[in-house]
Amino acid sequence: MSNSVVAKRYALALFELSQQHGQTGSIQEEMKELKKAFRDNKGLGELLDSPKLSSTKKKEIIANIFKGVNPLVLNALYVLLDAKRLNEVQNVFDEFLTLVDDAAGIAEAKVYSTRPLTEQETNALSATFAKKIGKHSLRIENIIDPSLIGGVRLQIGNQIYDSSLSAKLDKLQRKLIGS
Structure with a gap:
């Protein structure tokens, strides 16, 4: 689990939304896969962190790479991108998974x-x-x-x-x- 207050806030917001929509289980599975994708592909984080690409282009890249991902998860990635907090994405995944486990x-x-x-x-x-x-x-x-x-x-x-x-x-x- 991370000690990032920012990650906890984003994870809690996504967790509450997933509960409201009854999609906690499916989002949990997607989070595990996304966590692996970001961990195993260091170039992905570097690409999305690049100042050479516009925010719109980065969103297009995210949309293309993560086709079929739950819209709540995709929107969470967009929010992190817009807030320039994509460097916290692994921590957000960890915090979300911890919240799901705690609830269960x-x-x-x-x-x-x-x-x-x-x-x-x-x-x-x-x-x-x-x-x-x-x-x-x-x-x-x-x-x-x-x-x-x-x-x-x-x-x-x-x-x-x-x-x-x-x-x-x-x-x-x-x-x-x-x-």
Whole structure:
């Protein structure tokens, strides 16, 4: 999630509009694709940021590249362009996706483990820790970290739950040295 106040305002406006029109789900999917498009094509951002092109020409480029995109999303891109805030587009996408997840009771989580988690283990972690943070479920990204030795380390936002064997050994070592 970004710390951009500007991005939060634009994302909130788009989120409220998408809710009013009952299109939150479809716009969420388009946002994920647009986020990839802007991230993977650095030249696109540079082209749209170029002072050599007029605002009208930039809008034509956006319209041609993103044919078939929801008009609300297209208009949001035009508003960002007109306000000279297109450099915030990735942050707006991130904020919008966060708002949708919050409304649905979903949180992003990273689970570090020594091996890939099974679907059953992922579901159990999601159910257990979602309740602790007041959400319905977690969208878990499993990251393999052999240095944990065993167990898992779960990160949700800025909260970390560490039940890894390496953390327990470190704690035991501190206890033994401190005694």
